[in-house]
Structures are given as C-alpha cells and as structure tokens.
Amino acid sequence: MPLVRNERVLSSRRVSIALVIALGAVALRSFAQTAEHVRPPAVEKKVDATFPTQGLGSRSQVKVVVRVTVATDGTVVDPEIVESGGPAFDAAVLDAVRRWKFRPALRGDVPVPSRIRIPFLFVPPAAAGAAGSLDGGVAAPPVAIAEDAGVPAAVVSSVDGGIAAPVPDVTQRPASEGSEAAPAEESVRGRADGGEEVIEVTAATHRHVPTRGTSDFQIETAQLAEVPRGNASEFLKLAPGVLLTNEGGEGHAEQVFLRGFDAREGQDVEFSVDGVPVNESGNFHGNGYSDTHFIIPELVQSLRVLEGPFDPRQGNYAVAGSAEYHLGLSERGLLAKVSDGRYGTRRALIAYGPPGSSAGTFAAAQLYQTDGYGQNRDGHSASAMAQHEARNGSSLYRVTAQAYTASFHTAGVLREDDFAAGRVGFYDTYDFLQGEDAARYSIAAAVESRTDRIAFTNQVFAIYRPLRLREDFTGFLLDVQEPDQRAHAQRGDLIDLQVKETTLGARGSARLSGEWLDLQQQIELGYFARHDIASGFQQRIEAATRAPYLTEANLDSNLDDIGLYADANLRFLPWLALRGGFRADLFTYNVQNLCAVRSVEHPSPTSPEPDVSCKTQEGTLGAHREPNQSASTASSTTMPRASVIVGPWAGVSFSASYGRGVRSIDPVYITQDRATPFASVTATEAGMTFEGTILPDVRMAFGTAIFRTHVDQDLIFSQTAGRNTLAGGTTRVGSASAVRLSGPVFDVSVNGAYVHATLDDTGLLIPYVPDLVLRGDGAVFTDLPWKILNLEGRPARITFATGITFVGRRPLPFGTRSDRIFTIDTNLEVGWPILRVGLSVTNLLDSQYRLGEYNFASDFHSQSQPTLVPVRHFAAGAPRALLFTITTNFGGSP
C-alpha cells in the first residue's frame, strides 16, 4: 500500500514516469546597474503528475512543457502549457504543477516573481520500470522519478510585477542531480535578447519496486520525520502492527514485534540499508540479530516495509517481512543540530549535502551521550555515514561508508514482587555490570546502469561487526552444583557474550522490459551472495569477583548464503497484474564448536576435570577426546512468491499474495549433515487499498489486509538461556490497516494491527506477541503570517508533530496478560531554514509503564530463600523527557 511521499500522494495506480525538473536562469541585465546577485527559485514541494488513464496505451514517451510564474511567496500562478502532449497529459501536468511550492527567486535578499519552464516527461511503464513504480497500482498512471532523466532543463525568467522583463542573468553550475535547482552562482551572464538559460536538474532517487500488495508500505518520512524518534528503528512504527521494546537498554537492538511475530532483535525481519544487510548471521545472542542504531535518523529518507515474504528479492530472515531503509539528505547545505535535555542527554549532529547534488550524496556524523534515567542507563555512541552518488552517462554510481561505536549500561529487568514490596525502585537495577559495547563498520559500492530495455544493478559490501553484551535475567538461579564441580554456592548468572562478525557479499539484478498483449511487461533476474565469518563466545560471570567461571559456548562459524531469484511483473489487462516468481537459496554451514563437551556422565577418577567448562573427556570413565567438534551441512530451498493486483477503479485496488520464506537456523543447532538448517514460513494475504484526492489539496491513502502465516520451527526467547531457543510450529492470523492523510498544512498517519498467534501443538497463544497495536503519527505545519518574523525573505515556519502508541494487554506465559501501553511523544519546532529551535517531549503524560513484561523464574537474593518459580518481571519504559534542539543550515537550498 502506498503512503504519502514528500507531501505528494502517490497514485494508487502503478506508476513509472520519469520526471525531470529543470530550472534555468535568465541572463543579462541590459543596463549599467551593477548586477545584483540573483538566485533562481528552488523547489520545496513538488507533486508528480499522474499518468492519465487515457494514455496508458501509449508506447512512447510524452513530453509536456509548462511555464509557470513563481510568486514571491513561492506559490505557482498562471501555469500555461508551452508544449502540449495532448489534453489528458496537459491536464495531468496542470493539476500537479499548481500544487508545487518554491523558494522564490531572490534578487539580493528580496523575493521577486520569476517565470520558469518545466518539462514533464511521461514515460510508459516499461521504460520507467527502471524507475520503478511507487504505488504499485496496475492501471494507474505511473508517477515516479526517473533516475536517468537527462531532458532539457526548464527555463527560468524573473518577472517584475507580472511583466516579463529582462532579468539578471545567472550562471548555474551544471546541476548534476538533485531534487531542487542548484543554487545560482553570483556571476551573471545571459543573452542579450532576454532569452532564457537553462539549468538541468535531474532527480535521482532510489528505484521503487513494484508493489506486492496491501502490506507493501513504501514510506517517505516527509513531515512525519518531525515526530520524536530516538533511533532509526522507530520509523518502523509508520507501518501497522509494529511494537518495539527493549529490555537491553537504550543502545541495545530493539525487540521488534511485527504482525504477530516476536522477531526478537531481528530474527524474523530482514533489515537492510540501501541493499547492505543488517541481520547478523551467526550471532550467538540471536541468529539474525539486527541493530539499527548505527543509522543516523536524519538520513532516513524513505523506508520500505513489506509485511510478509511476498517479494522474490526478500532473502533470509524475511519471515515476518522486511524493512529496507533508504538514506538521503533532503536538506542540502551544512546542517548542524545540537540537543540538550533531561537526564544529561546531549546530542550533536553535523550533516553536509553539497548543494546541487542529489539527496543521495551526503556526509553526516553524530555524537550522543546520556546519563540515563534511573540506575545503570548511561551511554555514549558515535556514528558517521557518508555516501556519494555520481552519474556517468546512463550509469549511476554510489559508494557508502559507515562507522559506529557505542558503549552503554543497561538496567535489565526487575521482579514485580520486589517492586511491590518496596525492595527495589521502578527504575532500579539488580546488576550494575549489565551493558553493551558495540561497533559496526561497513563499506559498499553500487552501480546502476541501463540500456534501452535492460536495467542492471550490482553492489558489493563488506561489514565488520564486533559486539559485547552483558545481560542478567535470572540473578543467582542457574549455577547449580554439579557433581563434577568443586563445592560452590550460586556464583551469579550474568551472561558475557562476545561476537565478532565479518560479512562479505554482493547482490545484483538485470531487469528486462518488453511488450506483450500491448502492455508493458518486465522480468527480473537477480542474485544475492553472502559469506559470514562469525565467532561467538558466551561465559557466565561470578558476581563477587567479576571473573568468568563457566564457558557456555565457543563457536567459530563460516556461513554462506547464495540466492537466485526470478521475478516477473506481468500485466494481462490494464487492470490486472501478476507479480512474482521464485527464489532459491543455498545455505551452507561450517561450524567449529570449541566447547563441544560440557559434561561427562562418568568422568575419569584418575584424571578428573573439575570445574573445567570445555572438557576433554567423554563416555565411560572419561576417555580422552579433544574439546572441539566440527559440523557442516548444506541445504537449499525454493520459495515461490506471487501477488495478484486488480484495479484500480476510482483509486481502489485489490490484491492477494502468497509467499514462502526462510530463516536460517542458529549455528549452535547444526549437526553434521543435518538436512534442513532453516525454518520455513508460509504466508497468505488479501487486501484492499484506496488512494486519491478526497478534498481539494487533501490526499488520502488507505489500505487494509487480512493475513495468515505459518512457521514450522519457531524461536522463543528463553530468559534462562539468555538467547532464542527452538520451539515448534506456530500460526498467526490477523488483520492490519493503515491510513495516511496529507494536505497543505498537515500529514497524519494512523495504523493498527490485530493478531491471533498460537502454537500449533497446543493451540495456546504465543507469549509476548501483542494482540493489538495502534499507532498514530501526525504533523501540522504552517508559515507564520507576520512579516516581521521573516528572515532573508522567508517566513518563519512552525511545526507540531506527535506520535501516539497504544498496545493492548499482551499474553504472557502462564495465562497472564501484561499491562496496556499508552504513550504520547511530541515535538514543536519554530524557525527558518537557516535557524530553528525545537522542543521534544517524550512520554508526555509521564506514565510509569512497563515496556516489556515477562514471566519466568529468577533469584536475585531478594528474599530469605531461593525464588525458583516463575513470577512477573518487567523492563521499565522511559519516563517523561524533554530535549531542546537548535538546528542551523548554512549554504544550502533547503
């Protein structure tokens, strides 16, 4: 289902139009006045033109050129068709361009009216399949941004008083790529005849793949980026059915609940950032662990959340679905942001987007520190990301580098009975040694090129990821006295896990476009390859001495995943599309267990190994063996995936999808030649979407779906093991809905999901999975009318954003239910592009809520005897926090 994008609402129909924006500056002041510096208008808000239905049968591109006057307030007046493409296309262009908004042309510091010429290029779906469809409609006109638009730029002329007059000539740098016009140089040149000089600006964006149905959310953050979000994971809440919890502290990867799945820290959601995988294969804490804290939130330009394994491009871990982040810095120039708030929270961000370049070229770095609320929640982190996009002919090149490091403490969980008895405070901790140290470094390079009918992509990436995690869920419960150990009391259950992972990989595709049944068709073939070198080492730490006393696991793994896919995008009728194909993956495991024997039933009495974790004995009377054991296996799977999309009619489309997915098994469970080291998921879905204009300047996108998903080998988190453990089969049935309304002064998104998730063998509910999740994000914004507040000819702008979360009572083990969660986060920002101040308040109501609730046994020595039976535990949600932010932008064209 499509959602609003950059204040433009995508048509519900499948779209692929190449849109080229070109602005040019008119040259030459003919009199002897000193040439004033002239800046042409810059696009602030653009609305794609909808490919008219009547023109769907067209096989060739259609060009329409419109001339508009940009008023001093940046609005568009008097659009007139200069070069017609036919009545239908002309009407579509006029409808779109009237909703554009510009930063007006400036003569010195004074806004002046200007006239610009904007060509619109309507490309039939096949050719613009390179640009991809944005909303997945079938018969709907494509609305997309071409990646390779190289059409002549528009022409700008400035107008004084509405009378065409010679205007200052401005020299523009040849705009490479960018969604707005490149800023003018100060030198002036032009043509004496008052002719117009053109500036070519092309908008390079990420290719939008054809939609897979109602649960395919291609989300532009747009104004909703103003809603307070602590990290990039929280953008997931813009898709329905997403709950994020975190018992590991602020820097720990979020536990993701998505449509009935407890994806833990990513085991059932395939995360990627511009094609670079985030899931960590072989992470002993959880295979598929995904920590998105390295992503700087301001760089998240869009996000595709596909709930369900319905796209052949989705790979390992796409059991509940996938989340694909696309980075970009829309605000060009030098952005600096400083925040200071409660609990000693401070953040500094600098980001640079060279004016005139695309949003995909940027560099950014942030520093963050906090004392944390309550006990043991302090932390530090730093992140840097840089990306460069460049074009060479029809090829687009992109290089991305990323660095991240963090260190923080965590509070863990508390027993409800200890809190009720006053033995601990709500924000206390039992174990001050808990925390995490993490880092992530990656580099990736990609090239996208195309011939007349074929579009190619190739990407290579390398990731290095060290992680140290210390968690204590159970206190002093698990260190039982074993016969082959010297006498000891309970020494403590603190887990100290260290993981190091190096990932090398590549992906690529070739997409062929053609015609059949007089309609555009596409076939894409692609590959994915990934090699992981992972080492995992888990120990238990003695509370009194902080020394490790037990090694629970020591694994070295070499894991490979190579996949191929074929995906077809077929249209049998203008209103009927079939998308899908197959994906096949081969998983190979080569695991070296360096602590394979941890207990011996009859150890040797003459050569005992008391207290040794990784034994060199086995069998009767402790026959010698080495402590290690190797295991290797391989298996392949084929996963069909298909979606049928019918419509749209009056903006309404219907879809049905089917897909199979896999999640590779944790290497610790690998045994020699085990046939199928992965869990399989089968998913089905049916839904309906609507997208269209419901009021003047108000667009709505709505979608609702029902779904069913089955997993043959699920994973349930075990607090005693401190990691995911294998369970049996599970089934989820439910529904999800989302609506987004956007207008000139508001952008609102509301979504919800209701799920019934059960274990196949017993029919009992899967614990911890929320039944009901509701989420609302909204932003209202307007320019302040008082001219006294204008700065550099720009009015002050005020934005108020809020995010509201409601989660119903979640089922917990032992037949109980958690508390409800209801939180409100707000952000108020006032200012100009060059300077803004903002105040965000998270947990506005200061509710003392339990972010995570669990039922299990623990013993933190809080009572007279060991507590051995399951009781309620909780991880406290953050109290109300204020954060004051100052943002400046220098030298850009925001």
Place this chain on the structure above:
Amino acid sequence: MRRVFLAAWLAACGGTTGSNLVSFRAMVGGAADASAPLSFDNGKGYHVSLTRALLHVGAVYLNESNPNPGAGPGPCILPGIYVAEVFGPVTVDLLSPALQPFPTQGEGTETPAKTAEVWLTGGDINAQTDLTVIFDVSGTATKDGATYPFQATSHISDNWAIPVSNPALPGANPICKQRIATPIQVDFTPTDGGLLTLRIHASGMFQDVDFATLGPANGSSTLEIPDGPVGAGLVLHTGLLSAFGVYELSWSG
C-alpha cells in the same frame, strides 16, 4: 476469507498461553492426631513418648518432576521444574495438631505438582556452616522394661559435610543435600487462593532409632542423640530427610 477474519477477531479476544500464576496460603503443624506427650511405637520395638519436638522449616517447594528416589548424584536445585514455593522460617511444634501459617504468601503456577521438597535450613541452603537448631526434641523410649530418657539438638552444618571420595566428582555430595527432605510424593495442582497444608509426623523420624546405642538404660542422666553422622544421630537425620511417613502435604481450595 471474511469468515477467517471474523474467526481470527473472535479468537483473538480470548486465548491463553496455558497454566496460570497462582498465590496461595500455607500452613504447617504436627500430625492431625498429635498430642503432648506424643506416644508411638517405632520399628525397633521401642515405645517412644516425646515431650518436646520442635522442627525448623526454612521453605517448601513443589516441582513437576516425578519422584525418583533411586536417582544418582545431582544438584539440589534444578531450575525450570518448580511449580510452587513458600518461605519460612517457621518453627513447628510437632506435638500440636494446630496449624500455624507460614510468614509469607506462597507463589507458583497452575501446573501439576508431583514432588515436594521440605528445606530444613536456617539460611543459605549451600552454606557450609549453619548454627540454626533444626530439630529440638526430648522424650523417653522404653523397651523390655528399660527406659532411655533422651534428647537431641540437631544442626545441619559442616558437621554433616561428606568428604570427597571420588576426585572426579568433588561436588557429588553438597551440603545442601543434607538439608532437603525429598522426593516427597504429591499429586495435586496449585490453584490461586488455595491452601497448602503440611503435616509433619514426628513418629516417622524415629522409626529406625535404636535408643540402646545411646547408652545404658535406666540411668539418671538424659541420653544425648549425637549431633552428627554417628550412630543414632545418623539414623535420626535420615528420618528427618525421609520422603516417606514423615511429611504429608495436601491441597485445598
């Protein structure tokens, strides 16, 4: 598909993860027919009359594993199997049938219990030294005209530590095993708001005690049952930890 949707909606309104967490009360006392003095005949032919019998109970646990008296060496605590617990300490007058409450509420899950454990400890179950008086008893035993006045003040401390006999298994006999009476067979499911009743039969502790080993009969001084793994002291201690005939647990409500 609409029926599927409605079914899911209705089903999602209910459902459970199974079992339940429960809270319950717990009471402990002597046998239902206990009296002061408490008289009975033991398995060695003695007629025993107890004039004082106080037992210190640290905690009671229920677990879901089936009793296995013949099990080999293993840990005192096996995490993951416990279904109920209630903490003392409570000093029980075994000569009185009156039930006295445990000082704390019990917690557990609605899971069938198969085995009970009575912890006779004054504090840390693993502590080598524990000076808590676990059993304080006095009385008279008679047989064939001989009378043996006796008393015992038992501690379960390092006096009960078992030396390591197999260097490969240094932890085979931890001190905690000397403090836990188990596996006591039970067969009930804890329920929320229920009542766990523990009745302790002092007679069962003395079944195998041969009082003649304490010293000459008909003496003027009271004979002392050794506080340690010696003679009658060992036998009495075995009786304290007996899984049969001593501890009787029941559930009501």
